Amino acid sequence: MDGVLRPGFDVTRIRQDFPILSAPTPRGKPLVFLDSGASAQKPRQVIAAMTRCMETAYANVHRGAYNLSEVATESFEAARGAVAKFLNVADSREIVFTRNSTEAINMVAHGHGRGVMRAGQAVVVSEMEHHANLVPWQMLRDAGRGIELRVCRVTDAGELDLAHLEDLLADGRVGLVAVTQMSNVLGTVVPAERVVALAHAKGALVLFDGSQAAVHRRQDLTALGCDFYVFTGHKLYGPTGIGVLWGRLALLEAMPPLYGGGDMISEVTLERSLWAPVPAKHEAGTPAIIEAVGLHAAIDYVNAIGFDAIEAHERELTEHAMAKLSAVEGLSILGAAQDRGGVFAFSLDNAHAHDLSTLLDRAGIAVRAGRHCAEPLHTRFGLDGTCRASFGIYTTIEEVDFLADALGHARKFFA
Amino acid sequence: MFDDLRDLYQEVILDHGRKPRNFRRLENATHHARGDNPLCGDRMELFLAMEEDGKIADAAFQGRGCAISMASASLMTETVRGKTPAQARALGNAFRGLAMTGTCPDCGAELADDMERLSPLSGVHEFPSRVKCATLAWHTLNNALDDNQEDARSE
Numbered sequence: 146m147d148g149v150l151r152p153g154f155d156v157t158r159i160r161q162d163f164p165i166l167s168a169p170t171p172r173g174k175p176l177v178f179l180d181s182g183a184s185a186q187k188p189r190q191v192i193a194a195m196t197r198c199m200e201t202a203y204a205n206v207h208r209g210a211y212n213l214s215e216v217a218t219e220s221f222e223a224a225r226g227a228v229a230k231f232l233n234v235a236d237s238r239e240i241v242f243t244r245n246s247t248e249a250i251n252m253v254a255h256g257h258g259r260g261v262m263r264a265g266q267a268v269v270v271s272e273m274e275h276h277a278n279l280v281p282w283q284m285l286r287d288a289g290r291g292i293e294l295r296v297c298r299v300t301d302a303g304e305l306d307l308a309h310l311e312d313l314l315a316d317g318r319v320g321l322v323a324v325t326q327m328s329n330v331l332g333t334v335v336p337a338e339r340v341v342a343l344a345h346a347k348g349a350l351v352l353f354d355g356s357q358a359a360v361h362r363r364q365d366l367t368a369l370g371c372d373f374y375v376f377t378g379h380k381l382y383g384p385t386g387i388g389v390l391w392g393r394l395a396l397l398e399a400m401p402p403l404y405g406g407g408d409m410i411s412e413v414t415l416e417r418s419l420w421a422p423v424p425a426k427h428e429a430g431t432p433a434i435i436e437a438v439g440l441h442a443a444i445d446y447v448n449a450i451g452f453d454a455i456e457a458h459e460r461e462l463t464e465h466a467m468a469k470l471s472a473v474e475g476l477s478i479l480g481a482a483q484d485r486g487g488v489f490a491f492s493l494d495n496a497h498a499h500d501l502s503t504l505l506d507r508a509g510i511a512v513r514a515g516r517h518c519a520e521p522l523h524t525r526f527g528l529d530g531t532c533r534a535s536f537g538i539y540t541t542i543e544e545v546d547f548l549a550d551a552l553g554h555a556r557k558f559f560a
Numbered sequence: 561m562f563d564d565l566r567d568l569y570q571e572v573i574l575d576h577g578r579k580p581r582n583f584r585r586l587e588n589a590t591h592h593a594r595g596d597n598p599l600c601g602d603r604m605e606l607f608l609a610m611e612e613d614g615k616i617a618d619a620a621f622q623g624r625g626c627a628i629s630m631a632s633a634s635l636m637t638e639t640v641r642g643k644t645p646a647q648a649r650a651l652g653n654a655f656r657g658l659a660m661t662g663t664c665p666d667c668g669a670e671l672a673d674d675m676e677r678l679s680p681l682s683g684v685h686e687f688p689s690r691v692k693c694a695t696l697a698w699h700t701l702n703n704a705l706d707d708n709q710e711d712a713r714s715e
């Protein structure tokens with residue numbers, strides 16, 4: 146797998162940063178890892194930063210008045226600063242560390258949904274949400290607080306139906322539009338600025354689930370103007386166990402915390418407690434210190450490559466995959482959005498997704514099979530499940546060709 | 561490219577997967593149950609018609625799923641016919657052992673013929689994530705025999 150895609154972006158060199166891509170495999174076939182959308186592999190820079198933290202700079206944060214704890218606190222807070230820069234927001238107090246996107250969304254559904262929204266208001270999600278951005282809102286709807294849940298349709302091409310979104314917003318009762326910025330199944334990139342404009346015009350706030358988008362596109366939340374944003378570290382080449390909730394300071398301040406405990410209070414008596422200022426209020430208990438350091442290293446890693454190069458590489462892969470996969474007989478690709486990223490869900494006319502993934506696995510290709518935590522979307526398109534190939538910065542044109550070739554063989558196998 | 565997968569996808573499996581036998585509703589069913597592996601998307605509905613003498617007179621199913629789950633359900637409906645519920649359950653237990661380990665050391669002469677018919681599915685034992693596809697039909701059978709109306713699962 147070689148091939149320099151363009152000057153300055155050397156995929157061969159990038160691949161050397163990811164130890165797993167050259168680790169021995171059970172049958173000796175090279176790993177063709179096409180499941181980065183579920184979780185990405187880790188570069189040695191991230192692994193090293195976490196190891197270094199544990200070997201030389203580890204203690205609990207915000208607690209000890211001794212040097213090591215101060216050092217650990219500094220690197221933890223430096224990670225927060227790096228995330229703020231990564232999202233282009235000015236105030237790093239607006240960055241709350243969570244376990245993952247799922248927890249971040251639940252914190253908003255709980256804190257903002259129950260604590261701030263009023264009876265009679267509605268939340269809008271879309272048909273293409275990951276369950277992480279659907280189930281918490283269903284729970285809010287079912288909490289008996291008079292909050293309605295509205296679902297924005299997805300067109301046959303797999304795009305957010307903006308006309309329907311306008312209809313849903315029309316009565317002015319929508320308090321929050323919570324939608325994915327990039328579908329983890331269709332690859333659709335949502336016109337985020339349009340969504341913000343439509344929602345704000347009707348007095349609704351906007352939360353973007355950036356779990357996929359933050360990996361593939363440069364984010365500038367100051368320009369975008371949304372109100373909440375979440376992403377998850379492990380898809381961004383960082384470790385598991387760390388995610389991010391960004392919210393406007395006033396919103397985070399108004400939100401009651403989901404968890405109570407240490408680190409999130411300013412004063413405690415046996416009767417009552419006063420909450421610490423944001424973000425500490427939303428970070429009860431010992432945080433994922435080592436993971437925050439890992440996420441910082443992951444952000445430094447992608448920044449060093451640069452989003453211009455990352456986006457260009459992905460565009461090239463996506464266009465190539467579209468052409469190659471469309472040419473495989475009997476294969477249908479789910480969704481045909483104008484603006485799409487490197488995520489392809491597909492089905493073969495004569496093979497079930499699970500049989501297909503078993504075959505591809507034999508060839509060394511790791512793809513996901515099933516409904517990818519987006520069951521309503523599969524129901525919308527009348528499918529029991531699909532296989533999904535998703536790309537990362539280390540994915541090569543040759544791997545895409547290999548996938549297309551293997552799919553052709555698979556169809557013959559089941560003929 | 562995939563020749564070594566012929567152990568898993570033997571011709572019998574592909575054939576039963578493509579054209580499942582007894583793939584219909586049983587209008588005179590006395591027992592009925594559903595099976596669902598939500599993570600894989602395998603879903604089936606099983607119908608049994610019991611004779612007066614307590615034997616399974618007819619078995620049929622409908623559903624959607626991967627080749628392994630469909631073939632397993634198809635082969636099951638063929639093998640349980642004429643059996644008492646106790647015999648069918650014993651066969652199911654033996655089959656689960658076969659699916660998990662690839663062999664059935666304590667399958668005596670009594671089960672030998674039926675296990676021979678089910679043996680094309682033994683290849684799944686090398687694919688831990690696929691064992692549940694092969695065993696779903698048999699979990700569903702137990703629920704039908706128990707008159708358990710909850711969805712059976714093997715995940």
Ligand SMILES: Cc1ncc(COP(=O)(O)O)c(C=O)c1O
Nearest residue numbers: 245246247275277329356357377
């Ligand atoms: C669009 C989207 N939202 C949310 C999630 C949930 O991420 P996590 O499991 O890290 O919370 C994922 C990934 O699984 C995703 O793709």
